[in-house]
Amino acid sequence: MALQKDAPTKPSVVSIRDLSLTFETGDGPVHALSHIDLTIEKGDFVSFIGPSGCGKTTLLRVIADLERQTAGSITVNGTTPEQARLDRAYGYVFQAAALYPWRTIAKNVALPLEIMGLSKAEQQARVAKNLALVNLAGFENKYPWQLSGGMQQRASIARALALEPDLLLMDEPFGALDEIVRDHLNEQLLQLWAKTAKTVVFVTHSIPEAVYLSSKIVVMSPRPGRIEDVIVSDLPRDRGLDIRETPGFLKLAHRVREGLRAGHSYED
Numbered sequence: 441m442a443l444q445k446d447a448p449t450k451p452s453v454v455s456i457r458d459l460s461l462t463f464e465t466g467d468g469p470v471h472a473l474s475h476i477d478l479t480i481e482k483g484d485f486v487s488f489i490g491p492s493g494c495g496k497t498t499l500l501r502v503i504a505d506l507e508r509q510t511a512g513s514i515t516v517n518g519t520t521p522e523q524a525r526l527d528r529a530y531g532y533v534f535q536a537a538a539l540y541p542w543r544t545i546a547k548n549v550a551l552p553l554e555i556m557g558l559s560k561a562e563q564q565a566r567v568a569k570n571l572a573l574v575n576l577a578g579f580e581n582k583y584p585w586q587l588s589g590g591m592q593q594r595a596s597i598a599r600a601l602a603l604e605p606d607l608l609l610m611d612e613p614f615g616a617l618d619e620i621v622r623d624h625l626n627e628q629l630l631q632l633w634a635k636t637a638k639t640v641v642f643v644t645h646s647i648p649e650a651v652y653l654s655s656k657i658v659v660m661s662p663r664p665g666r667i668e669d670v671i672v673s674d675l676p677r678d679r680g681l682d683i684r685e686t687p688g689f690l691k692l693a694h695r696v697r698e699g700l701r702a703g704h705s706y707e708d
């Protein structure tokens with residue numbers, strides 16, 4: 441008799457169980473996250489989408505060990521977020537590129553590597569490799585102010601990648617950029633994801649951005665911050681921007697919108 445093989449299971453990179461976080465403030469408690477359950481698997485591209493105040497950044501910060509939950513549990517790479525931070529298991533990209541204006545692009549990307557105490561040769565190799573990955577080869581000796589906003593943000597992504605983490609945490613990295621630049625960077629980010637097989641967690645306010653980028657979309661709503669829907673995308677991983685006009689894309693966008701509406705997000 442043939443043995444039934446178990447379906448291969450992907451290891452979970454982030455596992456969150458019944459997690460809540462309440463901030464105690466002068467105006468009383470703020471329930472930033474309430475009963476969150478979420479599994480992020482290796483190679484996933486997960487977006488958190490929802491209106492202002494629904495807890496997207498707080499959830500990302502809990503994964504990064506920049507905030508602690510008040511109830512429930514979370515593991516990152518099978519360990520505590522603190523251990524994952526100490527292991528440099530993730531790279532974090534902020535909304536603003538946050539580059540030092542007095543350092544060249546290469547020196548900005550090298551900064552965390554200097555702090556880690558890597559050899560000069562290793563630093564140079566990683567800087568060159570990661571600037572090439574974000575299409576910034578040739579800009580090593582420029583200063584941040586000599587680059588466009590989109591290029592600066594790509595440099596900050598290279599800085600996060602230079603730590604060679606398997607997990608990339610991105611908090612609205614393209615939120616401040618115009619739509620044309622943003623489209624271009626979205627396309628490049630997907631190519632990078634395909635090339636590097638990283639796990640990405642991405643915070644956004646934009647429905648098209650979430651649907652275009654993600655393999656899994658987490659729709660959140662506020663007061664208390666909670667997950668309204670988790671949508672697993674059936675779009676092919678290899679997708680160009682023109683996929684946004686296909687029925688499959690529009691169907692997913694519609695479901696995200698329904699999730700936001702269910703959380704009364706449009707009334708805020």
Ligand SMILES: Nc1ncnc2c1ncn2[C@@H]1O[C@H](COP(=O)(O)OP(=O)(O)OP(=O)(O)O)[C@@H](O)[C@H]1O
Pocket residue numbers: 463464465470471472490491492493494495496497498499665
């Ligand atoms: N350190 C803090 N102290 C008190 N309240 C906080 C703190 N950080 C966040 N909050 C509150 O927690 C809730 C969730 O905030 P959070 O920044 O995670 O939302 P968000 O969905 O990321 O919003 P945005 O899209 O505006 O960035 C909000 O009500 C916010 O005011």
